[in-house]
Amino acid sequence: xxxxxxxxxxxxxxxxxxxxxxxxxxxxxxxxxxxxxxxxxxxxxxxxxxxxxxxxxxxxxxxxxxxxxxxxxxxxxxxxxxxxxxxxxxxxxxxxxxxxxxxxxxxxxxxxxxxxxxxxxxxxxxxxxxxxxxxxxxxxxxxxxxxxxxxxxxxxxxxxxxxxxxxxxxxxxxxxxxxxxxxxxxxxxxxxxxxxxxxxxxxxxxxxxxxxxxxxxxxxxxxxxxxxxxxxxxxxxxxxxxxxxxxxxxx
Amino acid sequence: xxxxxxxxxxxxxxxxxxxxxxxxxxxxxxxxxxxxxxxxxxxxxxxxxxxxxxxxxxxxxxxxxxxxxxxxxxxxxxxxxxxxxxxxxxxxxxxxxxxxxxxxxxxxxxxxxxxxxxxxxxxxxxxxxxxxxxxxxxxxxxxxxxxxxxxxxxxxxxxxxxxxxxxxxxxxxxxxxxxxxxxxxxxxxxxxxxxxxxxxxxxxxxxxxxxxxxxxxxxxxxxxxxxxxxxxxxxxxxxxxxxxxxxxxxxxxxxxxxxxxxxxxxxxxxxxxxxxxxxxxxxxxxxxxxxxxxxxxxxxxxxxxxxxxxxxxxxxxxxxxxxxxxxxxxxxxxxxxxxxxxxxxxxxxxxxxxxxxxxxxxxxxxxxxxxxxxxxxxxxxxxxxxxxxxxxxxxxxxxxxxxxxxxxxxxxxxxxxxxxxxxxxxxxxxxxxxxxxxxxxxxxxxxxxxxxxxxxxxxxxxxxxxxxxxxxxxxxxxxxxxxxxxxxxxxxxxxxxxxxxxxxxxxxxxxxxxxxxxxxxxxxxxxxxxxxxxxxxxxxxxxxxxxxxxxxxxxxxxxxxxxxxxxxxxxxxxxxxxxxxxxxxxxxxxxxxxxxxxxxxxxxxxxxxxxxxxx
Numbered sequence: 001x002x003x004x005x006x007x008x009x010x011x012x013x014x015x016x017x018x019x020x021x022x023x024x025x026x027x028x029x030x031x032x033x034x035x036x037x038x039x040x041x042x043x044x045x046x047x048x049x050x051x052x053x054x055x056x057x058x059x060x061x062x063x064x065x066x067x068x069x070x071x072x073x074x075x076x077x078x079x080x081x082x083x084x085x086x087x088x089x090x091x092x093x094x095x096x097x098x099x100x101x102x103x104x105x106x107x108x109x110x111x112x113x114x115x116x117x118x119x120x121x122x123x124x125x126x127x128x129x130x131x132x133x134x135x136x137x138x139x140x141x142x143x144x145x146x147x148x149x150x151x152x153x154x155x156x157x158x159x160x161x162x163x164x165x166x167x168x169x170x171x172x173x174x175x176x177x178x179x180x181x182x183x184x185x186x187x188x189x190x191x192x193x194x195x196x197x198x199x200x201x202x203x204x205x206x207x208x209x210x211x212x213x214x215x216x217x218x219x220x221x222x223x224x225x226x227x228x229x230x231x232x233x234x235x236x237x238x239x240x241x242x243x244x245x246x247x248x249x250x251x
Numbered sequence: 252x253x254x255x256x257x258x259x260x261x262x263x264x265x266x267x268x269x270x271x272x273x274x275x276x277x278x279x280x281x282x283x284x285x286x287x288x289x290x291x292x293x294x295x296x297x298x299x300x301x302x303x304x305x306x307x308x309x310x311x312x313x314x315x316x317x318x319x320x321x322x323x324x325x326x327x328x329x330x331x332x333x334x335x336x337x338x339x340x341x342x343x344x345x346x347x348x349x350x351x352x353x354x355x356x357x358x359x360x361x362x363x364x365x366x367x368x369x370x371x372x373x374x375x376x377x378x379x380x381x382x383x384x385x386x387x388x389x390x391x392x393x394x395x396x397x398x399x400x401x402x403x404x405x406x407x408x409x410x411x412x413x414x415x416x417x418x419x420x421x422x423x424x425x426x427x428x429x430x431x432x433x434x435x436x437x438x439x440x441x442x443x444x445x446x447x448x449x450x451x452x453x454x455x456x457x458x459x460x461x462x463x464x465x466x467x468x469x470x471x472x473x474x475x476x477x478x479x480x481x482x483x484x485x486x487x488x489x490x491x492x493x494x495x496x497x498x499x500x501x502x503x504x505x506x507x508x509x510x511x512x513x514x515x516x517x518x519x520x521x522x523x524x525x526x527x528x529x530x531x532x533x534x535x536x537x538x539x540x541x542x543x544x545x546x547x548x549x550x551x552x553x554x555x556x557x558x559x560x561x562x563x564x565x566x567x568x569x570x571x572x573x574x575x576x577x578x579x580x581x582x583x584x585x586x587x588x589x590x591x592x593x594x595x596x597x598x599x600x601x602x603x604x605x606x607x608x609x610x611x612x613x614x615x616x617x618x619x620x621x622x623x624x625x626x627x628x629x630x631x632x633x634x635x636x637x638x639x640x641x642x643x644x645x646x647x648x649x650x651x652x653x654x655x656x657x658x659x660x661x662x663x664x665x666x667x668x669x670x671x672x673x674x675x676x677x678x679x680x681x682x683x684x685x686x687x688x689x690x691x692x693x694x695x696x697x698x699x700x701x702x703x704x705x706x707x708x709x710x711x712x713x714x715x716x717x718x719x720x721x722x723x724x725x726x727x728x729x730x731x732x733x734x735x736x737x738x739x740x741x742x743x744x745x746x747x748x749x750x751x752x753x754x755x756x757x758x759x760x761x762x763x764x765x766x767x768x769x770x771x772x773x774x775x776x777x778x779x780x781x782x783x784x785x786x787x788x789x790x791x792x793x794x795x796x797x798x799x800x801x802x803x804x805x806x807x808x809x810x811x812x813x814x815x816x817x818x819x820x821x822x823x824x825x826x827x828x829x830x831x832x833x834x835x836x837x838x839x840x841x842x843x844x845x846x847x848x849x850x851x852x853x854x855x856x857x858x859x860x861x862x863x864x865x866x
Contacts, residue, residue, distance in 0.1 A: 023718060027714060027716060030714055049720075050721055051718040051719060051720065051721045052715075052718075052719070052721050053715035053716075053717060053718035053719065054718055056714075056715045057714045057715055060711060060712065060713075060714060063711055064712075080724055081721040081722060081724060082721065087710070087715075090707075090710060091707075091710050091711060093707075094707035094708075094710055094711055095711065097595070097642075097707065098707075098711075100597065102565070102566070102567070103565045117722050117723065117724050118724070118726075118727060118728075119723075119726060119727070119728045122727075122728040122729060122734075123728065126734075126738065130741060130745065133745070134745070137749060138748070138749065138752055141749045141752045141753050141756070142752035142753070142755065142756055143756040143759070143760070175727075239724055239725060240725055
């Protein structure tokens with residue numbers, strides 16, 4: 001048993017070493033201006049662990065390779081991993097500016113909702129629920145007096161529960177968000193078919209939210225309030241959440 | 252020798268058979284005309300062969316010796332082939348015709364003498380022909396040129412790149428009906444707009460006391476090469492004369508009778524040309540050419556305005572530059588605006604509005620349709636608008652970069668440069684200011700002045716060198732079965748704890764319940780102690796205690812110190828009472844006799860079980 005533990009520890013250390021080497025190689029190639037090689041190494045590093053810095057570096061590499069829309073996706077992903085990183089926010093705005101997209105900062109409550117991950121908020125909400133239930137039911141069942149301390153604890157627990165539920169709703173809605181990664185402006189159609197009449201245009205790097213799905217098409221609403229159907233390949237969700245009939249791949 | 256002669260004769264015969272016979276004929280058609288009429292000088296090169304259709308070769312030059320002031324213009328070629336099969340013999344004929352219009356300036360004979368022409372390695376001699384031009388009689392029918400002619404007003408000189416409108420006028424005399432077949436032009440040094448077949452204006456004009464219907468097409472032409480450049484236009488027309496209605500008689504140019512005329516009328520195709528013209532194309536003056544000049548030639552005015560006078564950092568405003576006037580709008584590029592550190596600008600979008608559209612703005616739809624004119628298509632007069640988007644990069648009162656636009660006025664030959672006055676825009680700080688600088692480099696660092704903030708271009712080059720473990724944002728606990736199983740377990744524990752609390756509450760508040768609960772618990776202990784007792788004293792003490800506790804449970808009141816009679820009253824069966832009596836008697840006997848070692852407790856244990864079951 002002890003041998004197995006030592007072996008697993010060794011394997012983990014080896015994987016970390018390989019990851020660090022790939023990351024460092026990506027940095028070296030980038031500094032030499034070999035962006036395609038840097039991209040390959042950063043992507044290899046991604047397979048052994050995703051970090052915000054890695055996503056950020058991928059964003060800059062894609063930008064240097066002339067794929068600003070994909071760069072926007074990568075840096076949005078980095079911000080999803082580290083939502084309060086000021087440098088990333090600054091660079092995101094710079095990238096969006098390069099694509100002619102106007103400044104569109106997250107509202108304070110949306111940013112606060114990203115302070116924890118969805119699962120953390122769910123655990124917090126579940127804990128809050130049981131605490132609220134215990135603080136209300138156990139004194140009644142046990143016939144204890146309702147002291148001011150108990151009342152204060154109830155208020156705190158209810159506040160925690162409400163906050164968590166709001167954050168869960170915000171993050172669940174955010175799970176439908178993504179980026180237009182097509183290289184140029186993409187036509188939105190009134191129906192899920194390329195031959196359908198046009199309803200608007202989605203610009204590269206623009207944020208959009210999924211409204212509906214059908215075969216290889218997604219119905220989206222862009223940040224510019226244009227609504228219509230778009231080919232699935234032109235859009236990429238920020239958080240992968242595989243569901244039947246719709247998958248996203250790491251890149 | 253005899254064989255050689257035979258071969259030579261046979262070869263000559265074969266060459267004669269294979270080689271096509273070439274003849275050349277010339278003629279004027281007609282060879283006698285009235286002064287002012289037009290004849291055609293026609294050269295026919297006829298090739299005849301008996302075994303295959305001759306293949307013609309192009310002729311590079313016709314050294315036609317023209318006598319007098321006979322004018323030969325508008326040469327064109329025509330080819331036709333013919334195959335005959337007569338009495339088993341084939342005959343292939345190909346005729347290549349050169350047709351040239353001939354115009355005589357005065358009466359007399361005009362002779363084109365014979366001349367030699369090289370064709371397919373042979374030297375052919377074109378025979379001489381004579382055109383006789385006589386005085387026109389008073390009652391003579393009008394000539395073709397008097398009935399129909401084409402005219403284009405062209406300037407003598409232009410600047411290269413200058414776009415001018417050209418009115419192509421077709422004059423048609425009364426009683427002449429024409430169909431337009433095609434349009435052609437000879438203008439290699441020009442870009443000429445497409446011929447608008449169906450867009451023409453119709454008017455009436457009198458020319459040499461003869462009334463004409465005038466059809467006018469508007470074209471535009473832009474010279475692209477300097478130096479003298481020839482330009483001419485051609486229309487191919489078909490005359491339609493109705494049967495038996497030729498007001499000019501048989502001598503009418505479109506007249507003449509055939510057997511079919513009575514049924515179909517007389518249809519004749521012919522070409523009309525404008526007079527050959529040459530325009531001197533001047534190069535653009537290089538001296539004092541402004542740097543802002545981008546090819547605009549004409550007469551223009553410029554208006555500049557913004558869509559708002561106040562904005563915020565990062566919020567775009569639009570700078571509109573309107574170029575009004577007349578000239579080559581298609582060649583006008585958006586004025587180049589200099590870079591400014593205060594503004595980020597984007598390439599402009601342009602839109603052209605023709606003068607008719609401008610004039611009709613604000614009027615009713617019906618009027619707009621009624622007044623629509625084909626001149627819109629030339630795009631020579633109107634307004635071209637360039638919309639620039641500017642994004643302010645910092646707050647404060649900022650001047651937009653000046654707009655400069657230069658054009659060449661062809662009337663004066665001078666460049667004119669227009670410059671907009673500085674437009675001041677008040678830029679307020681953005682409500683979402685933080686992204687302007689990375690947080691760790693703003694504020695205090697800048698106030699010291701030892702470091703500078705990165706520009707966005709520099710920031711987009713700078714990698715992050717320190718990866719740190721990231722939180723996991725994938726997955727959703729709400730879709731996990733483990734999450735729900737865990738909460739079911741929590742619910743069960745929660746319920747159990749609630750039941751415990753409920754029980755403790757009842758124990759506190761209900762004395763009877765507490766007595767029973769305590770008696771039950773003590774009874775279990777007393778029974779276990781009695782069952783495991785090793786001497787009679789302990790057994791009888793625990794047995795009596797168990798019986799009293801069982802009685803307590805049965806009666807619902809405290810009988811821990813009850814006498815035998817009180818317990819017996821609770822027993823219904825005699826056997827149980829007897830067992831109770833013997834058990835208590837034995838216990839008393841042991842207690843008073845101080846005998847610790849019992850001889851046989853098995854009967855006593857049976858009595859205890861009987862009593863407890865009865866209770």
